[in-house]
Amino acid sequence: xxxxxxxxxxxxxxxxxxxxxxxxxxxxxxxxxxxxxxxxxxxxxxxxxxxxxxxxxxxxxxxxxxxxxxxxxxxxxxxxxxxxxxxxxxxxxxxxxxxxxxxxxxxxxxxxxxxxxxxxxxxxxxxxxxxxxxxxxxxxxxxxxxxxxxxxxxxxxxxxxxxxxxxxxxxxxxxxxxxxxxxxxxxxxxxxxxxxxxxxxxxxxxxxxxxxxxxxxxxxxxxxxxxxxxxxxxxxxxxxxxxxxxxxxxxxxxxxxxxxxxxxxxxxxxxxxxxxxxxxxxxxxxxxxxxxxxx
Amino acid sequence: xxxxxxxxxxxxxxxxxxxxxxxxxxxxxxxxxxxxxxxxxxxxxxxxxxxxxxxxxxxxxxxxxxxxxxxxxxxxxxxxxxxxxxxxxxxxxxxxxxxxxxxxxxxxxxxxxxxxxxxxxxxxxxxxxxxxxxxxxxxxxxxxxxxxxxxxxxxxxxxxxxxxxxxxxxxxxxxxxxxxxxxxxxxxxxxxxxxxxxxxxxxxxxxxxxxxxxxxxxxxxxxxxxxxxxxxxxxxxxxxxxxxxxxxxxxxxxxxxxxxxxxxxxxxxxxxxxxxxxxxxxxxxxxxxxxxxx
Numbered sequence: 010x011x012x013x014x015x016x017x018x019x020x021x022x023x024x025x026x027x028x029x030x031x032x033x034x035x036x037x038x039x040x041x042x043x044x045x046x047x048x049x050x051x052x053x054x055x056x057x058x059x060x061x062x063x064x065x066x067x068x069x070x071x072x073x074x075x076x077x078x079x080x081x082x083x084x085x086x087x088x089x090x091x092x093x094x095x096x097x098x099x100x101x102x103x104x105x106x107x108x109x110x111x112x113x114x115x116x117x118x119x120x121x122x123x124x125x126x127x128x129x130x131x132x133x134x135x136x137x138x139x140x141x142x143x144x145x146x147x148x149x150x151x152x153x154x155x156x157x158x159x160x161x162x163x164x165x166x167x168x169x170x171x172x173x174x175x176x177x178x179x180x181x182x183x184x185x186x187x188x189x190x191x192x193x194x195x196x197x198x199x200x201x202x203x204x205x206x207x208x209x210x211x212x213x214x215x216x217x218x219x220x221x222x223x224x225x226x227x228x229x230x231x232x233x234x235x236x237x238x239x240x241x242x243x244x245x246x247x248x249x250x251x252x253x254x255x256x257x258x259x260x261x262x263x264x265x266x267x268x269x270x271x272x273x274x275x276x277x278x279x280x281x282x283x284x285x286x287x288x289x290x291x292x293x294x295x296x297x298x299x300x301x302x303x304x
Numbered sequence: 305x306x307x308x309x310x311x312x313x314x315x316x317x318x319x320x321x322x323x324x325x326x327x328x329x330x331x332x333x334x335x336x337x338x339x340x341x342x343x344x345x346x347x348x349x350x351x352x353x354x355x356x357x358x359x360x361x362x363x364x365x366x367x368x369x370x371x372x373x374x375x376x377x378x379x380x381x382x383x384x385x386x387x388x389x390x391x392x393x394x395x396x397x398x399x400x401x402x403x404x405x406x407x408x409x410x411x412x413x414x415x416x417x418x419x420x421x422x423x424x425x426x427x428x429x430x431x432x433x434x435x436x437x438x439x440x441x442x443x444x445x446x447x448x449x450x451x452x453x454x455x456x457x458x459x460x461x462x463x464x465x466x467x468x469x470x471x472x473x474x475x476x477x478x479x480x481x482x483x484x485x486x487x488x489x490x491x492x493x494x495x496x497x498x499x500x501x502x503x504x505x506x507x508x509x510x511x512x513x514x515x516x517x518x519x520x521x522x523x524x525x526x527x528x529x530x531x532x533x534x535x536x537x538x539x540x541x542x543x544x545x546x547x548x549x550x551x552x553x554x555x556x557x558x559x560x561x562x563x564x565x566x567x568x569x570x571x572x573x574x575x576x577x578x579x580x581x582x583x584x585x586x587x588x589x590x591x592x593x594x595x596x597x598x
Contacts, residue, residue: 074311074312101311102311103311103314104315106329106330107332109324109329110329110330113329193318193324194324196316197318197323197324198319266324266326267326269323269325
């Protein structure tokens, strides 16, 4: 089946391959498709063209929902390249805010070690001598100058050194946090898909200009499959603090919510879907809470 | 996972709501409770530590303390290096020096495969499965004077001991015996006199499976081809020429192996040995045969 034929079948319209389709109209169409059933036919203006569909795989999911669709853009050109379908179990999940909150709490706390340490009355210097006799002075009885009642005395029930906040969030909650965050990002139109991370120049200004023009950001997180990224975007984002690059294996709930816009490349998107679907359906790892089982 | 209408509705609502960020994300109200120590003269009387006793005074009983009368378990018994748990089986040590001495003094006949039965019948080892002994452990002491080629089967062997046995032109296997099979293997005559069925040797417990299926340990569950490879590697590590077993005069003896379910050479599990009538009784019931088959 040819690409044009496939696109026609999906949009259930006739041959309109020469029609131009502006971006703004497409997004409204997408919005309509997200909120409506698939039987409705999006209204197309005469003179608009369909973008090339670049990736529409068949998902094996339990979900009865239709796959989501996202526009594929590039970082060097203004025109959009095409459409990709997104797995509804990863990008159309119920956004559970409390699970996302649990994830963020866990991410901030598990590496925290409290170094606060207060000296007890026995660890303080001195205080061995009875300050005054037990009886006969009309004063309260005391046995040590370093009692918690005294100024410069020891602390009762104070913080002790090296208390860790480490704990492991349940495996299922970690998976659910990721799918919730991705779904929320996508629902809020903060998840963008690009074909690759190739940019026109390695200077930071054009990239900033591009992001501002597209209303992405100001903080943007680019996600790629590996930790070896294209050279130009590395150089362009090197000096910008609020634009960051990340591999798929490092993607986490905290970073997703910290950045305004999440930008995924198409291979990264597919890898992410594969990993998360494996995590959702892998019954062997469902009960694992061990620190080594980080997705 | 969920595919309800509520999901679609929630996602639609999110489109109109402010962007979810770190600063506006909250958990379900009332889901977390802040624990604070009670303050004041009466409000925080014991601060959650209870009234009286070791916990109240922050005086916890040390781990492993069994009361003043007893020496703690961890001081009474040593941990052995092969033990995965403290309550694991232990092995009776047997040095290569004493093994050589047994051969030299005629206590061991090396013309037959040597297993735990042969070693126990020298009368020099005290193996008791009631003391949680799992068999014999071969140690490398006296490895320089060991020179007898033999087909040896022990329960645990150090790497150097394996090298010494193989350098002398012999073969070594490590094999597991469950307590009941070990009892039978140690005193076969007493066992046969009771009229009991020769047991089916159990496979090792989960924590010992790894050891006995490792070709480096010459485990009885390991692949023979891999063992042959490891023999060569070990000879290169210790720097000796590996004797060619194919050309050995004792080739038939050296390649004799027990089945993993077998306790005695020549006798299969499920048989009954009648010493009085000198008869061996074999099971005929197909169910029994299936149970005792390897």
